[in-house]
Amino acid sequence: MLVLASIIVLLVAYLFQLWARHHRRLMIHRERLAALEKGVEPPPFVEQELERSSWNVQRLILLAGLCWLSVGISLFGAITELSGQTLRIPWGIENSTGQTFFLEIPLRPGMQWLAFAPIGIGLSHLIVYLVGRRKE
Secondary structure (H helix, E strand, O other): OHHHHHHHHHHHHHHHHHHHHHHHHHHHHHHHHHHHHHHOOOOOOOOHHHOOOHHHHHHHHHHHHHHHHHHHHHHHHHHHHHHOOOOEEEEEOOOOOOOOEEEEEEEOOOOHHHHHHHHHHHHHHHHHHHHHHHOO
């Protein structure tokens, strides 16, 4: 229930931001139309008005790359340290005795190489970031 409420609050906040941005642009448009109707030169565009407020894609690519890379490296270290052991996760409680059931996952040696998938994704994001940065 808390997750659903959080999603709804975030969605409402985002929709309000879109609504406010739309009304700001509409106000600027009306001001310019009124100036044109009066025969007055419309005010020059402010640089912020010309530049659309959009996501900085290069920064997002860098952030995503660093996140994937750090997750992959830490996952590699964690699985390497735990390899050969059995991971026990609490899965449920029996009502009559109150005992906790555990889900047992054996971590075989060599499973740490699965962590190279997020490391590769992170490196590819960083390469795209560096190539895009050189173009600018």
